[in-house]
Amino acid sequence: xxxxxxxxxxxxxxxxxxxxxxxxxxxxxxxxxxxxxxxxxxxxxxxxxxxxxxxxxxxxxxxxxxxxxxxxxxxxxxxxxxxxxxxxxxxxxx
Amino acid sequence: xxxxxxxxxxxxxxxxxxxxxxxxxxxxxxxxxxxxxxxxxxxxxxxxxxxxxxxxxxxxxxxxxxxxxxxxxxxxxxxxxxxxxxxxxxxxxxxxxxxxxxxxxxxxxxxxxxxxxxxxxxxxxxxxxxxxxxxxxxxxxxxxxxxxxxxxxxxxxxxxxxxxxxxxxxxxxxxxxxxxxxxxxxxxxxxxxxxxxxx
Numbered sequence: 001x002x003x004x005x006x007x008x009x010x011x012x013x014x015x016x017x018x019x020x021x022x023x024x025x026x027x028x029x030x031x032x033x034x035x036x037x038x039x040x041x042x043x044x045x046x047x048x049x050x051x052x053x054x055x056x057x058x059x060x061x062x063x064x065x066x067x068x069x070x071x072x073x074x075x076x077x078x079x080x081x082x083x084x085x086x087x088x089x090x091x092x093x094x
Numbered sequence: 095x096x097x098x099x100x101x102x103x104x105x106x107x108x109x110x111x112x113x114x115x116x117x118x119x120x121x122x123x124x125x126x127x128x129x130x131x132x133x134x135x136x137x138x139x140x141x142x143x144x145x146x147x148x149x150x151x152x153x154x155x156x157x158x159x160x161x162x163x164x165x166x167x168x169x170x171x172x173x174x175x176x177x178x179x180x181x182x183x184x185x186x187x188x189x190x191x192x193x194x195x196x197x198x199x200x201x202x203x204x205x206x207x208x209x210x211x212x213x214x215x216x217x218x219x220x221x222x223x224x225x226x227x228x229x230x231x232x233x234x235x236x237x238x239x240x241x242x243x244x245x246x247x248x249x250x251x252x253x254x255x256x257x258x259x260x261x262x263x264x265x266x267x268x269x270x271x272x273x274x275x276x277x278x279x280x281x282x283x284x285x286x287x288x289x290x291x292x293x
Contacts, residue, residue, distance in 0.1 A: 025158065029147065059161050059276045088132075
């Protein structure tokens with residue numbers, strides 16, 4: 001079959017990413033337990049963003065897939081963010 | 095033997111298109127959440143303290159591990175390690191079941207305290223609490239529904255790998271099943287801080 005060779009992700013790499021994800025989870029819990037300001041929420045969301053980037057790139061294989069997949073996912077994430085942003089603008093300034 | 099036509103990239107792209115619709119579905123719910131939280135910050139803050147952070151954290155870690163095991167099962171099948179791949183798929187399904195059991199106890203505790211949609215106790219608490227718990231039950235419930243579907247999907251993958259319908263050079267379906275499972279994990283990554291970790 002004339003398919004290009006499929007990239008195989010090693011177990012070590014997957015377990016390494018899992019370790020990072022667990023540490024980040026505990027970090028976001030710790031931050032919100034200690035610091036009770038709105039910045040803690042922003043930090044927790046930022047950490048969630050970093051975690052999802054790891055999941056998308058490694059677990060969901062985007063880093064090793066054809067570029068079209070990264071472009072598509074990037075556009076959809078941008079679309080979701082723009083929709084959230086515009087809705088919040090409309091809501092706050094109407 | 096006749097060559098069966100197969101389009102792995104097209105198959106994967108179809109899976110991603112479906113995932114996009116899921117992202118938009120949950121994206122809409124997150125907007126609803128953001129607006130109501132903006133309107134009722136105190137009620138959301140107090141109501142979220144009713145939620146069990148340790149159980150939420152444990153469930154987060156369970157989902158992360160299950161995401162890693164299904165990704166490893168794809169690696170295993172590519173290395174022609176069928177037994178390992180089957181074991182890792184089974185582990186993922188078991189972890190999903192553990193997640194649901196925790197969810198059952200978590201929701202059960204809420205019900206025991208009289209907290210469920212439409213309960214008298216919740217009505218007395220006020221509008222913000224009704225909205226918080228309404229969104230909590232709907233969004234985590236919809237997520238749990240995805241977990242159940244994911245378990246069924248991965249159950250099929252287990253059978254396919256066992257029957258050699260999926261092999262080291264034909265595993266796209268398993269990867270697609272894995273993508274769905276990672277999506278479930280991805281949604282929880284945002285649900286967890288937004289409901290359990292409100293500062």
